[in-house]
Amino acid sequence: MKTILVTGAAGFIGSFLSKRLLEQGHKVIGIDNINGYYDVRIKEARLDMFNEYDKFVFYKKNIADKTAVNEIFEKHKPEIVVNLAAQAGVRYSIENPDVYIESNIIGFFNILEACRHNPVEHLVYASSSSVYGANKKVPFSTDDKVDNPVSLYAATKKSNELMAHCYSKLYNIPSTGLRFFTVYGPMGRPDMAYFSFTNKFIEGNTIQIFNNGNCKRDFTYIDDIVEGVIRVMNHPPKKVNGEDGLPLPPYAVYNIGNSNPENLLDFVDILQQELIRAGVLPADYNFDLYKELVPMQPGDVIVTYADTSALERDMGYKPGTSLREGLHKFAQWYKDFYG
Numbered sequence: 001m002k003t004i005l006v007t008g009a010a011g012f013i014g015s016f017l018s019k020r021l022l023e024q025g026h027k028v029i030g031i032d033n034i035n036g037y038y039d040v041r042i043k044e045a046r047l048d049m050f051n052e053y054d055k056f057v058f059y060k061k062n063i064a065d066k067t068a069v070n071e072i073f074e075k076h077k078p079e080i081v082v083n084l085a086a087q088a089g090v091r092y093s094i095e096n097p098d099v100y101i102e103s104n105i106i107g108f109f110n111i112l113e114a115c116r117h118n119p120v121e122h123l124v125y126a127s128s129s130s131v132y133g134a135n136k137k138v139p140f141s142t143d144d145k146v147d148n149p150v151s152l153y154a155a156t157k158k159s160n161e162l163m164a165h166c167y168s169k170l171y172n173i174p175s176t177g178l179r180f181f182t183v184y185g186p187m188g189r190p191d192m193a194y195f196s197f198t199n200k201f202i203e204g205n206t207i208q209i210f211n212n213g214n215c216k217r218d219f220t221y222i223d224d225i226v227e228g229v230i231r232v233m234n235h236p237p238k239k240v241n242g243e244d245g246l247p248l249p250p251y252a253v254y255n256i257g258n259s260n261p262e263n264l265l266d267f268v269d270i271l272q273q274e275l276i277r278a279g280v281l282p283a284d285y286n287f288d289l290y291k292e293l294v295p296m297q298p299g300d301v302i303v304t305y306a307d308t309s310a311l312e313r314d315m316g317y318k319p320g321t322s323l324r325e326g327l328h329k330f331a332q333w334y335k336d337f338y339g
C-alpha cells in the first residue's frame with residue numbers, strides 16, 4: 001500500500017480517483033483549494049465520500065502556494081503524485097487568463113519542484129485533448145505535432161508536458177502526462193455541456209449548440225478515466241541510460257479517451273432520452289423549443305477523437321463505456337442529488 005498525493009481531490013476526476021485508491025487500501029493525501037469556479041456544494045458532496053476513510057488526509061490549500069506544497073510533501077513523503085488540480089475550461093480562459101497561469105503553470109511548477117526535492121516513484125499529471133488544437137488528422141495520436149494551441153488553457157497543458165519532460169530529463173523523475181478527452185458522469189462538472197444543458201432544460205432555458213451541431217466529441221466516462229489513471233500510475237516509465245551514459249528522460253504521454261466520437265446533436269438526443277427515463281424531465285418535454293444552433297466559439301475545436309493504441313499496448317486497457325450507459329448514470333445521479 002502506498003501514500004498517494006492527489007491534487008484537485010475535491011474535483012470531479014480527483015474525487016473519484018481518490019475514492020478508488022482508498023477502496024484499494026492506499027493512503028491518500030488530498031489537496032484542493034475548493035475554488036468557486038463552479039458550485040462548491042458539489043465539491044463538498046464529493047469530499048463527503050471520504051468521511052468513512054481514516055486513510056484520507058485533506059488540505060484546503062492552493063498548489064500555487066509553494067510553502068504549503070513543500071510542507072505537505074515533507075510531512076507525508078508521497079510515493080506517487082497525481083496532479084489533477086488546475087483551472088479547467090476552454091471558454092473561461094478567454095475571459096480569465098490569470099488564474100490559468102497561477103494554477104496550471106505556477107502550481108504545476110511547485111509540484112515539479114517538490115518532486116525534485118522529495119523523490120517520488122511516479123508523477124502523473126492531467127494534460128488535455130485540447131493540446132491537439134485544430135489538428136485535422138484524426139484520430140489524435142500522441143505522435144502528432146501539438147504546437148498550435150487555440151486557447152490559453154490548451155497552452156498551459158502543453159506547457160505542463162514540456163516542463164515535465166525537462167524535469168524528467170534533469171532530475172530523473174518518472175512522469176506521465178494524460179490527455180483526457182471530455183470526461184463526464186455523476187457528480188461531474190456543471191460547466192460542461194451535458195450538465196449545463198440539463199440545468200437549462202429544467203429552467204426552461206434554451207441551449208446553444210455550437211458550430212450548428214457539426215462538432216464531435218470523444219466522451220469518456222469517469223470510471224474509465226479512473227481505471228486508466230490507476231493502470232498508468234502503477235506503470236512508471238523505466239529509468240534507463242542512453243548511449244552517452246546519461247539517463248534518458250523517464251517520460252511518457254498517453255491519450256485516455258473513448259475513441260468513439262459522437263456528433264453533438266446525437267449526444268443531445270441521448271441526453272434528452274435519459275433525462276426523461278430518469279424522471280428528471282417529463283415524458284412530453286418539447287426539446288425542439290429549447291434548442292438553438294449557433295456558430296463556432298473562439299477557442300473551440302470541431303472534433304476530438306482519441307487514438308488509444310499506445311494505452312492499449314502498454315497498459316492493456318481501452319475505455320469502453322457507451323455514451324448511453326454513462327448519461328443514464330449521470331441522469332440518475334442528477335435526480336437523486338437535486339430531487
Ligand SMILES: NC(=O)c1ccc[n+]([C@@H]2O[C@H](COP(=O)([O-])OP(=O)(O)OC[C@H]3O[C@@H](n4cnc5c(N)ncnc54)[C@H](O)[C@@H]3O)[C@@H](O)[C@H]2O)c1
Pocket residue numbers: 007008009010011012013014031032033034035043061062063064083084085086087088089102103107126127128129179180181182183184189
Ligand atoms: N473533465 C474533463 O473533461 C477534462 C478533460 C481534459 C483535462 N482535464 C483535466 O483534468 C484535471 C481534473 O479535471 P476535473 O474535470 O476533475 O476538474 P475540476 O475542476 O472538477 O477539478 C479540479 C480541482 O482542482 C481544484 N483546483 C483548481 N486550482 C487549484 C489550485 N491552484 N490549488 C488547489 N486546487 C485547485 C479545484 O477546486 C477543483 O476541485 C484538470 O487538470 C483538468 O484540466 C479534465
